[in-house]
Amino acid sequence: xxxxxxxxxxxxxxxxxxxxxxxxxxxxxxxxxxxxxxxxxxxxxxxxxxxxxxxxxxxxxxxxxxxxxxxxxxxxxxxxxxxxxxxxxxxxxxxxxxxxxxxxxxxxxxxxxxxxxxxxxxxxxxxxxxxxxxxxxxxxxxxxxxxxxxxxxxxxxxxxxxxxxxxxxxxxxxxxxxxxxxxxxxx
Numbered sequence: 001x002x003x004x005x006x007x008x009x010x011x012x013x014x015x016x017x018x019x020x021x022x023x024x025x026x027x028x029x030x031x032x033x034x035x036x037x038x039x040x041x042x043x044x045x046x047x048x049x050x051x052x053x054x055x056x057x058x059x060x061x062x063x064x065x066x067x068x069x070x071x072x073x074x075x076x077x078x079x080x081x082x083x084x085x086x087x088x089x090x091x092x093x094x095x096x097x098x099x100x101x102x103x104x105x106x107x108x109x110x111x112x113x114x115x116x117x118x119x120x121x122x123x124x125x126x127x128x129x130x131x132x133x134x135x136x137x138x139x140x141x142x143x144x145x146x147x148x149x150x151x152x153x154x155x156x157x158x159x160x161x162x163x164x165x166x167x168x169x170x171x172x173x174x175x176x177x178x179x180x181x182x183x184x185x186x187x
Contacts, residue, residue: 043093048098054076128151130170
C-alpha cells in the first residue's frame with residue numbers, strides 16, 4: 001500500500017510539473033550563444049574582459065506577434081560580455097572575465113550593450129538586432145571605443161528552430177567584427 005501511495009504522489013507531482021510547464025509564458029526568451037571564433041592572430045599579452053554595462057533604454061527585448069513584451073531569460077550584459085570572453089579565449093588569448101577592475105596593469109576590454117531586440121516581421125519571420133560599444137584600456141587610458149551592430153532576419157519554423165536563434169546569430173555577427181579588432185589592439 002505504501003508503494004502505491006508513493007507512486008500516486010509521484011504521478012501527481014509529475015502531472016503538476018507538466019501543467020506548469022505548459023502554462024509558463026512564451027514571453028521569456030533564453031539567451032544562448034555558440035562560438036564563431038573568427039580566424040585572428042593570437043593575443044600577445046594577457047587581458048581582462050570587464051563585465052559589460054547594460055545601457056539599453058528598455059529591459060525588455062521586444063514584443064511578440066500578439067504585442068506581449070519579450071523578456072530575456074538571463075542578464076543581457078552578462079550574455080554579451082561572457083560571449084566576448086569565450087570568443088577571445090577560443091581565439092587563443094589569455095583572458096580573464098572580471099566584475100571589477102584590477103590593479104594588475106593588464107589591458108582591459110570594456111563595453112556596453114546599447115540595444116538588444118527582436119521582433120516579429122511576418123507570420124513566421126523574426127528579426128534580431130544587437131548593438132554594442134567596445135573599448136580597450138591600456139595603462140588606465142582608454143582607446144576610442146567603437147560601436148558594432150549585428151542584425152539577422154530569418155524565418156522561424158516552430159519545432160525545427162526557435163526565435164531566439166535570431167539573437168544568437170545577431171550576436172555572432174557582432175563578435176565576428178569585434179574579436180579581430182580587439183585582438184589587433186592587444187598586439
